[in-house]
Amino acid sequence: MNYLDMTIVEMHHALIEGKTTPIELVREAIKRAKEDTNNAFELILEEQAIKEAETIGEPQPHNLLWGIPFVAKDNFSTKGYPTTASSNILNGFIPLYDATVIAKLRELKAIMIAKATLDELAMGGSGTTGHRGPTFNPYDRSHQRMIGGSSAGSAASVSAGIVPFALGSDTGDSVRKPASYAGLVGFKPTWGRISRYGLFPFAPSLDHVGVLARSVADATIVATAISGYDPNDATSSANPVPDDLHLVTSDVSGMRIAVIKAIVNSPHDKVIKQKFELLTSELKQRGAQVDLVSMRRDLLDAIYPIYITLSCAEATSNNANLDGIKFGPATWGATYAAAMMAARTKGFSELIKRRFIIGSYALMRENQAALFLRAQKGRGMIVAELKRILGHFDLILVPAAPSIAPRFIDKTDKLSEEYLIADNHLVLGNFSGFPSMTVPLGLKEGMPFGVNVMAKAFDERAVLKLALAVEEVTGLKSLMAKGGDTK
């Protein structure tokens, strides 16, 4: 086995024991990135990564991320390196500073080897709308299946074994849904745990930084390393980051787990349902209390419209600075407004413009009370309902997605009335800010699917405990798709 195929902890031991070196790992990662056929990358940072690996200094036995290669979604600002969020309006933009999470990983001497592609401005869930075209699921050699989005390239690069972890962002489910389609662990800790300074905002009341990795332990190592208060982010939490999460075990005895009935009963693939039932009975055998619970149907039905209203409305203002003048492709006009109109009309794709217009419509004076304000109220009611459930339980456990990764021809980013609940419930974690993790649950026709775990705010410990138990029950750890085959 190549050292790059190992978990972060295994790779770390190999580095410390001198069995491999950062430069070997980085060269191998870059070789694999160059051979990538899934359209995972915006930019491969070959020269920079090799230089960092060559000058990294002495091994650091207590720093698990020393010399570990990684990939960052291209909506994290990287000082001196182009950052486009896969939008033509940002072509050529070179940030003047690093996002906090990038700076933290640099300080820990993890080595960024590439910027990963994404749905344009992170506003999509298919991995098809970035300016470099669709990203393919590494498990499907025929390139007919998507990997999901918006953290498409991040998921593809970890799933394909190019790097052991990648940074993503998650506004609706953009880390946790691709994780399900790619056989990965996708983790977004509590809102405020990880600084968003330097992350291009989509909808800040919902945006989270997340991690994609091949095991619960790896995702935890990275998430813990990049968590913590950041004075540069006004929404950053000063709540102390636990330093003993590595001691969390898979013992779920006595744990109270809620399964939301309406979510598991909404349309799901039969195999997913069966695997989910097997998992819950196994958890019961391990001493966990697993109960089906009700959640108001009118609230569940409204999840997606609330999400689309709030996220599109927030996105309109957060992207108002993309004017093509201060940065991005140079345009000009007789007036500032004319120049901006030209840049934005040309620079945004059709999907993005549609989303902005939805947001603009929701914010019109005559619509605001009926749409935007009501969406905010609906969000409050949904979160109150989640808190009611979590008043009686430690965790909520549900399938992460209704199916394996869809084929491109079966799914578009246009609005759909199908799978209103099954395909959109992960946004509950964004509405509430609660910590949420997707873990592999099984495979069907060689394609992976996952299960999702969510706990109360700042109770990452509970999430990890159950996630470790799921990993143990399924045995699906360190999954990797290489040339379409599962390792």
Add this chain to the structure above:
Amino acid sequence: MEKISIAVLKKAAHTLLLDMSEEEYALLQSEFDILLNQMDLIGNIKGIDDSAPMTFPFDVTTESMREDAPQDPTPVAEVLKNTGHVYADQVKLPKVVG
């Protein structure tokens, strides 16, 4: 609520200083039929108008004051690298005031 028409969609687009083709507006109009049906689901929530709006997941408050920390300003040349229009070491804008 404003009834959906191509004119309303154009108004919403132009407010954001962007435009689309006629075909794209037509597609969006048809999409709005689905979207508005879905948005009705928000209005169908029992008790929606009696509840409080939620903006952020929870309050994040910082009670400590930090000391002022002097920092070097970003070099002008670095800032200007990102713009295509420069005049006298500044970003040149089209006419703003008529």
